Amino acid sequence: MTFTEQHERRIPQRTIPRLSHYYRALLESREVQLISSETIAELTGYTAAQVRRDLAYFGQFGTPGRGYSVEDLKKVLLQILGIDHQWNVALIGMGNLGLALLRYRGFHEQGFNIIAGFDNDPRKVGQMIEGVKVHQMDELAEYAKRDQIRMAVVTVPASAAQAVVDQLVGVGVKAILNFAPVRLQVPGGVKIHNIDLAIELERLSFLAIHK
Amino acid sequence: MTFTEQHERRIPQRTIPRLSHYYRALLESREVQLISSETIAELTGYTAAQVRRDLAYFGQFGTPGRGYSVEDLKKVLLQILGIDHQWNVALIGMGNLGLALLRYRGFHEQGFNIIAGFDNDPRKVGQMIEGVKVHQMDELAEYAKRDQIRMAVVTVPASAAQAVVDQLVGVGVKAILNFAPVRLQVPGGVKIHNIDLAIELERLSFLAIHK
DNA sequence: CGTCATTTGTGATGACTTTCACGGAACAAC
DNA sequence: GTTGTTCCGTGAAAGTCATCACAAATGACG
Structure with missing residues (x-):
């Protein structure tokens, strides 16, 4: 799974630090392969709807009924935040x-x-x-x-x-x-x-x- | 002129750091006695309407046709920000x-x-x-x-x-x-x-x- | 006193952001 | 297959915030 640049909508300012928080939550979730927006929300203190909306600004990364692949989502967030390279x-x-x-x-x-x-x-x-x-x-x-x-x-x-x-x-x-x-x-x-x-x-x- | 606590409306989060910027602009305006929202706006990079609205959340500190008293407004901002004491x-x-x-x-x-x-x-x-x-x-x-x-x-x-x-x-x-x-x-x-x-x-x- | 130029304070509007709520996709179980 | 459960993605609604635009207030000037 890869994030491909597609700027259809404007990204709310406050989405960006939230993405950083989501990424940190994923780092703490090594034992699981899939994670739901609800779980990310609990770990970060935001709401599940907010998590889904924020991620949806950049593409479709989840699977209905299952959640998000932790590994894939980590890669996507690294790319979006621009910290996949030095x-x-x-x-x-x-x-x-x-x-x-x-x-x-x-x-x-x-x-x-x-x-x-x-x-x-x-x-x-x-x-x-x-x-x-x-x-x-x-x-x-x-x-x-x-x-x-x-x-x-x-x-x-x-x-x-x-x-x-x-x-x-x-x-x-x-x-x-x-x-x-x-x-x-x-x-x-x-x-x-x-x-x-x-x-x-x-x-x-x-x-x-x-x- | 004094600011008396009166929480009729909710204060937008981002108003508060703006108040700090307005205060700094006032510190740089020692030579003048009166200052307009337009001038504060130019010094801080915000808009005049934003300056007036932000100040109006806390009371009426200006004089129509004249502007704001620099000395008074400094005192008011110190009080609002809670930095009028140590x-x-x-x-x-x-x-x-x-x-x-x-x-x-x-x-x-x-x-x-x-x-x-x-x-x-x-x-x-x-x-x-x-x-x-x-x-x-x-x-x-x-x-x-x-x-x-x-x-x-x-x-x-x-x-x-x-x-x-x-x-x-x-x-x-x-x-x-x-x-x-x-x-x-x-x-x-x-x-x-x-x-x-x-x-x-x-x-x-x-x-x-x-x- | 009347006129004019100026600038505040704020109702109304528009822009932006979050939350709600649900259709539909995905899989498990039988 | 069919049913049931889960949970994403998103249109619509609600909420928040910034900007517009103007009535009202102020003082200068003659």
Whole structure:
């Protein structure tokens, strides 16, 4: 069973993280060969209808009366999420957050290989951390070309983020995960996803005092 | 001008982070006294109608024909977001991510004071990092009571997260920011917000290969 | 005071997302 | 075969959220 690109409908934004959760549920279900939408729902906390609808956006992967093949569905989800192959990732900004992400094992386990770090601080350049060497920013173009880097994680201060992103776009990076608390401009075709830790805490604060 | 609690309507989930963005835009507008929804929209990348609607969920803060008072609106947003006072926060799990968050200045700037760290690794217990002491987990109850800790950030491995959360709930913590990639059970009244870095990367991967 | 330009707050509309509910496909059992 | 059970895929309904568009409010100006 294979997933073949077929964009008939628009995919709801929130479907995508749910697919990741479904995939994790499948990883925990090695002993069974078939799994129902109801079981996936129980394991993930969503509803069975939601599971079926989300999967149906991408094709017909189940068998009525039986369920979904765990092995096949895992492959399909890997393909849909784009993690059926390795991503070479550059990490820009080797401050505390950058170091933490470099050491975070979760990335490598999902096929995201951080293959080079970049920083402008001379004290950090040249260091070897977790098997990853830290380079000066002006070496970015060289490595991006050589190692086909198409994804980057940005953990520089807000004031430097736009310039860094411009450089990344310039060397062909197509997807950027940005931790700097600032809205960044990118040309069409380049995807950017922002994680703002202060805003996440504020959201929690709001939840805690309301409702 | 003051915001008085009045929950007539349900607040859309996505309104809350937008409020944080509006607040940031106001911080950058010190020279002006009045600001229009149109200007806030330009600064944040949303639409003017969205800005007005979001604010209107909580009351009437503007003046027709004039706009919003920057000073007043800042106060209102601080109140709505619950960051008009300090939060005492416990940080559980002093691994790489925990250390990065401890050193991250953005938290303290928004009134989130990490006042104690906790870990079960004997090599970490007793250390002093960024002015914060690392304690054993079994000392949690004592500190939670003494310092009125009502919020916690959890950066322990997935396998330990539920036990940690149970302890936090037991000592009266009401809001938890969880970085462990696992779905956690909490009783009603306790708010939990999850950030899963691997899933965020998968979302980016999806965006990069589709559309 | 009347007119004009401006901008809020909100009813109405439209777009998007989730849930419901059921036809039909698949297989087991006899 | 036929019956019974299971469970997917999806049209339709319900629910949620964003945008439109305008009445009403405000102050400037003469």
